[in-house]
Amino acid sequence: MTSRPTPLVVLDVVGLTPRLLASMxxxxxxxxxxxxxxxxxxxxxxxxxxxxxxxxGALPREHGIVGNGWYFRDLGEVMLWxxxxxxxxxxxxxxxxxxxxxxxxxxxxxxxxxxxxxxxxTVTPRPVYHADGRKEPDCYTDPPSLHDELTAAxxxxxxxxxxxxxxxxxxxxxxxxxxxxxxxxxxxxxTLVYVPHLDYELQRYGPSAPQAMDAAASLDVxxxxxLDAARARGAIVVALSEYGITQAAQPVDINRALRxxxxxxxxxxxxxxxxxxxxxxxxxxxxxQIAHVYxxxxxxxxxxxxxxxxxxxxxxxxxxxxxxxxxLDHPRAGELVLVAEPDAWFTYYYWLDDARAPDFARLxxxxxxxxxxxxxxxxxxxxxxxxxxxxxxxxxRKKLGMRYLMNVIGLDAGAAAIRGSHGRLPDNPDDGxxxxxxxxxxxxxxxxxTEVKDILLQLAGLGP
Numbered sequence: 126m127t128s129r130p131t132p133l134v135v136l137d138v139v140g141l142t143p144r145l146l147a148s149m150x151x152x153x154x155x156x157x158x159x160x161x162x163x164x165x166x167x168x169x170x171x172x173x174x175x176x177x178x179x180x181x182g183a184l185p186r187e188h189g190i191v192g193n194g195w196y197f198r199d200l201g202e203v204m205l206w207x208x209x210x211x212x213x214x215x216x217x218x219x220x221x222x223x224x225x226x227x228x229x230x231x232x233x234x235x236x237x238x239x240x241x242x243x244x245x246x247t248v249t250p251r252p253v254y255h256a257d258g259r260k261e262p263d264c265y266t267d268p269p270s271l272h273d274e275l276t277a278a279x280x281x282x283x284x285x286x287x288x289x290x291x292x293x294x295x296x297x298x299x300x301x302x303x304x305x306x307x308x309x310x311x312x313x314x315x316t317l318v319y320v321p322h323l324d325y326e327l328q329r330y331g332p333s334a335p336q337a338m339d340a341a342a343s344l345d346v347x348x349x350x351x352l353d354a355a356r357a358r359g360a361i362v363v364a365l366s367e368y369g370i371t372q373a374a375q376p377v378d379i380n381r382a383l384r385x386x387x388x389x390x391x392x393x394x395x396x397x398x399x400x401x402x403x404x405x406x407x408x409x410x411x412x413x414q415i416a417h418v419y420x421x422x423x424x425x426x427x428x429x430x431x432x433x434x435x436x437x438x439x440x441x442x443x444x445x446x447x448x449x450x451x452x453l454d455h456p457r458a459g460e461l462v463l464v465a466e467p468d469a470w471f472t473y474y475y476w477l478d479d480a481r482a483p484d485f486a487r488l489x490x491x492x493x494x495x496x497x498x499x500x501x502x503x504x505x506x507x508x509x510x511x512x513x514x515x516x517x518x519x520x521x522r523k524k525l526g527m528r529y530l531m532n533v534i535g536l537d538a539g540a541a542a543i544r545g546s547h548g549r550l551p552d553n554p555d556d557g558x559x560x561x562x563x564x565x566x567x568x569x570x571x572x573x574x575t576e577v578k579d580i581l582l583q584l585a586g587l588g589p
Contacts, residue, residue, distance in 0.1 A: 132360035
């Protein structure tokens, strides 16, 4: 009988950089008996794209995840944060492992594109969407019995601590404890754990702020029991990050610029303006420091490129050859891809008058906004007291079982308050992602994101 493969625990500690490791002695100690490497990320350096590359060893041209969302051309809709694993192409890590070792077991604790993935245990955030419009915290699990098992042990998944103005340590602590529970009860060969906490404070305050160092130190304490549990199982621990967050304070309103030139169109309902992707000649899907610009008619490309290139805060406009050079030549990508300057990032805003903004603009509403909105991490900076009072009233209505509207997010004031972003390739390795490994196997001073899959297979004894 062949021996069991070496258990692996892979921690995706979002936003982890060499600078932050100085405040995280427990995590830094992972590499004491193993190694630490600079991790070369991909463009775009955003969660869904990088995770897809880590799990497949492929670039977006193959796995198709060109961002945290994109314009679904066949549906005529911009969609972010989809969850079906079928969206991600390529040969997944667990499929390669099972070819080498049939029966290899995998737990996915909150890595993206979890739903429908061919793994043994799945946990991912999933609210309860009531018919009357109310949204309640919860998670999705497979097998279904895992849901009650986890909530009985840990309580309800703290969804409103996972994203929004209240996002904080509680969600990362729940995720880490869920991973510990699954390891203790089910003993998977591979445990994937997504730990989001650093993402919050670094975007709110910037990576050099005292709050960033405090967040790193606090997270290090939370990670301690999980690291101890992995060590007790004899598991190899790999801790890595998708990107580093750098100082950024310049929002770039690319869609407003395209609208001012008559390229982006809106339609109006109930006095509110909505992006009209069906008739627009060009519009952008903003994703941190990257924006995909979709251009309906190739004849408009020179005009659209000129508008984009002339806008302050844009470092580069990638056309077809430049996209191919970064492995972004996939049909889901925009005809042009914009890269922000190091201190800039892209808003999704397309209205020219706040009175015409859609009501979802002031909500935590990741599925209705046609682009990423980091202002969702903050109570409206223009009137934080009033925003918190509205939140309290909304929570009171929620407790009474009534419909409520959590309209607490700022618009331009919220964007102006953001202090950190990511998405472009790092200019300094100290501000880029890092990989730590508790085993001396496969050691190297630098590895690429495309190499991580093979490194994990090697660490598990399933690769060359």
